[in-house]
Amino acid sequence: MILGIDTSCDDTGVGLVALPAGGRAEVRANRIWSQVVHARYGGVMPELASREHVERIDAVMQDALAEAGAGVGDIGAVAATAGPGLVGALLVGLMYGKGLAQGLGVPFYAAHHLEGHIFAAASEAELEAPYLALVVSGGHTHLFDVAAAGEYRLIGATRDDAAGEAFDKIARLAGLGYPGGPAISEAARRGDPKGVAFKEPMLGQAGYDFSFSGLKTAALLAHRAGASGEDLAASFQAVAVKHLLKVTRRAAADLGRRTVVVSGGVAANAALREAFGASGLQAVFPSQGLNTDNGAMIALAGAAAMRAGRPPSRLDAGAAAYVPLANVDG
Numbered sequence: 419m420i421l422g423i424d425t426s427c428d429d430t431g432v433g434l435v436a437l438p439a440g441g442r443a444e445v446r447a448n449r450i451w452s453q454v455v456h457a458r459y460g461g462v463m464p465e466l467a468s469r470e471h472v473e474r475i476d477a478v479m480q481d482a483l484a485e486a487g488a489g490v491g492d493i494g495a496v497a498a499t500a501g502p503g504l505v506g507a508l509l510v511g512l513m514y515g516k517g518l519a520q521g522l523g524v525p526f527y528a529a530h531h532l533e534g535h536i537f538a539a540a541s542e543a544e545l546e547a548p549y550l551a552l553v554v555s556g557g558h559t560h561l562f563d564v565a566a567a568g569e570y571r572l573i574g575a576t577r578d579d580a581a582g583e584a585f586d587k588i589a590r591l592a593g594l595g596y597p598g599g600p601a602i603s604e605a606a607r608r609g610d611p612k613g614v615a616f617k618e619p620m621l622g623q624a625g626y627d628f629s630f631s632g633l634k635t636a637a638l639l640a641h642r643a644g645a646s647g648e649d650l651a652a653s654f655q656a657v658a659v660k661h662l663l664k665v666t667r668r669a670a671a672d673l674g675r676r677t678v679v680v681s682g683g684v685a686a687n688a689a690l691r692e693a694f695g696a697s698g699l700q701a702v703f704p705s706q707g708l709n710t711d712n713g714a715m716i717a718l719a720g721a722a723a724m725r726a727g728r729p730p731s732r733l734d735a736g737a738a739a740y741v742p743l744a745n746v747d748g
């Protein structure tokens with residue numbers, strides 16, 4: 419089995435996947451400790467995140483082994499996120515993973531957080547290049563063209579806020595609670611998607627970039643003008659999904675891609691899944707529970723690296739706040 423660790427932000431995640439000879443990797447465990455210490459600050463406090471990871475990681479790993487019905491002796495390789503993320507937080511999982519790999523005498527893989535998000539979808543289907551990968555999370559709205567396995571070309575990204583960030587900020591201003599994504603999709607069920615007239619971002623613009631800050635401003639103005647939280651949620655969700663789909667579709671048509679992997683926290687959104695599912699594209703999503711940060715996605719990325727014959731990482735591999743996935747990543 420391959421053990422995957424993600425401590426890039428405020429979730430301590432440990433997952434285990436089995437890699438049967440010739441078969442598809444299977445998730446055997448996925449344990450996450452979501453830190454609550456940050457709630458009173460309204461944002462993640464990096465130093466507190468690191469300390470919590472130190473305190474929790476061992477218990478989360480024991481829980482993951484128990485969930486898989488496995489012992490440390492069943493671990494054949496270890497993968498841990500090395501970046502991007504909060505450096506102090508990353509270091510905890512990275513050092514823990516390296517120590518474990520060294521102690522067990524098994525290969526270690528330093529993983530890229532976004533490659534992990536993409537490979538979360540390998541829980542549902544074998545990812546066979548070529549495909550497009552849309553990562554929509556709290557910090558990223560990145561569209562990659564993957565012409566061949568492991569070759570990521572960034573073809574578009576948000577010019578301002580990430581999609582998940584917009585969900586969070588609009589939920590906060592509408593008083594819908596935190597985290598914003600689930601709060602918005604819940605409130606949207608009771609709202610009118612045409613209740614607030616949002617203008618679709620970047621209309622008439624070429625290329626594959628995204629933008630969400632205009633929607634945020636429009637939401638603020640509509641809120642001040644008395645729009646209900648439910649209508650704001652339904653209308654924002656509708657326009658955000660439309661925007662994400664339209665740009666992705668254009669890229670797929672231009673590049674001749676049929677398959678789109680959609681991952682990251684926003685990929686949990688039911689309206690987004692429905693729209694991509696009905697788009698004519700072959701959309702692949704992570705299993706529910708693997709959209710937001712987790713360790714299983716890092717184990718899946720590690721499994722893919724092993725399958726591809728990628729050499730293990732050196733044990734002096736460092737953590738970094740910013741690491742491009744593609745050489746042109748922004």
Ligand SMILES: Nc1ncnc2c1ncn2[C@@H]1O[C@H](COP(=O)(O)OP(=O)(O)OP(=O)(O)O)[C@@H](O)[C@H]1O
Binds near residue numbers: 685
């Ligand atoms: N059902 C949902 N609908 C829309 N957005 C959602 C939903 N569930 C979660 N999200 C959003 O997903 C985001 C969190 O996703 P994730 O954990 O992948 O991001 P992150 O790790 O914070 O960012 P990054 O991976 O870019 O560093 C939050 O912004 C949250 O609001």
Ligand SMILES: [Mg+2]
Binds near residue numbers: 535711
């Ligand atoms: Mg993430």
